[in-house]
Amino acid sequence: MLNESKKPDDLIRLEKIKSNLEFRSRYLKELRNYFFANDFIEIETPVMIQSPAPEDYINAPPAGDFFLRTSPELHMKRLVAAGYKKIFQIGPCFREGETGTLHNVEFSMLEWYEIGKDYNKLLISLQKLLLNTIKNATGSTLISFRGRAIDLNEWKSYTVRDAFSEFAGTSPEKAIENGEFEIILTEKVEPNLPKDRPVILKDYPASMAALSRLKEDDSSLAERWELYLGGIEIANAYSELIDPGEQRKRFDIVHENRKKLNLPKYSDDSDFFAALEYGMDSYTGIALGIDRLIMVLTDAPNIREVISFTEPRKSSAVV
């Protein structure tokens, strides 16, 4: 016998998000189908790792003598170096202290790597992937999100420089100098990006892409782009850096920045560097936040409505 008056809040919540989780399962199947149809192999790499890829502002939760991975990047790159030409992975990643409407400390990342491409060709692949998988899962190439339709057949690209100039009347370089890059991006640029089509922001300042190749004709910019749907950041892509000397230099800058910010030091992944020294062909990589994409596809207002269980934010003293 069910006692309706005693129904736990947790079960009420899980019932409410059931259709989202059903969609999530269906969509993951479509994603895997797409990758298998395009000759990718699915890979699993360790979640507990010794050397997180260093980033200025991304922190890995410690786990005993290890860390929980913030991304599967370096292991996947070692596979590419060993001749795995097309690989993908869907799995959990962790970022300490990141909890909000669009963030959960533990989240699901889709990453894929492919040999012989650059970030422009990768964009064409992403367009095909989204069109194909979303159409199969929803029956439409229009996404209804927050009262508007996002048309997957119409795309718009901005360079970071153009977007900052058009929406904020400043340059990314100046914003970085004043420590305002992120505030301007979230308060002036992102809210003004078109919401009726997918948007690409590309060519980030070199200092904001420690693992990306620089543009041949302008070494102050990195071959990096980000995908936005409905004003929400969904995916980040690079033409991957394959020059070991340059990679070491970039990591050293990040180590130095983290030291200044009093953040934990991460050891360099020596196997990753050995692979770079051995030599790699040009390749691309992309990381896509599965939870956020599902949020957009199910028109969910909060990331917590597309994840079955989320741990509450660690509480510190509240006055």
Add this chain to the structure above:
Amino acid sequence: MASASDLRKGLKLDIDGEPWLITDFDFCKPGKGQALYRCKLKNMLTGTSMVKTYRSSDKGIEKANLEERDMYYSYQEGDFFVFSDAETYEEHRIPTKQLGNSVNFLIEDALCSVLLFHEKVIEVTLPIFIEKEIVETEPGARGDTATNVTKPAKIDNGYEIAVPIFLNIGDVVKIDTRTGQYVERVKKA
């Protein structure tokens, strides 16, 4: 001192010498950049609202130094209500308009909780329930014990509440000070 990562809904901050309550909060972190903490704040003295975004690198975030003290309500003096500190007996004069609807439920010697910011009163919380005598209402309908049919009744200070139809002048009722509503009859006239 607090760091930006301590910010959350419900936290009270001291901004330029005034107390602000975080009424809404979100974390964001665009494009691998530094974390941003977006806060919607309400001024606890004036009630005005503002939006403020803190960066993880921002220094000098101060928690509001708020103090909660037990005080007894003593007497009314013109436009002020006088309270005395339960520990120090020090008197505090609180303007009528700051008490809002609460003035209707103040009873002499009621123990209230008073929130102070640098000696300034921010909020007075009354005991949840108080008891008042009904001084004016239509005669009760004998035998009608339905509680969902109500009629207006006045308590001694003229404040009007809705009470069940069977109540009479002289009955003592329990009132919830948070809602200002009748709860139950505690003594029959």
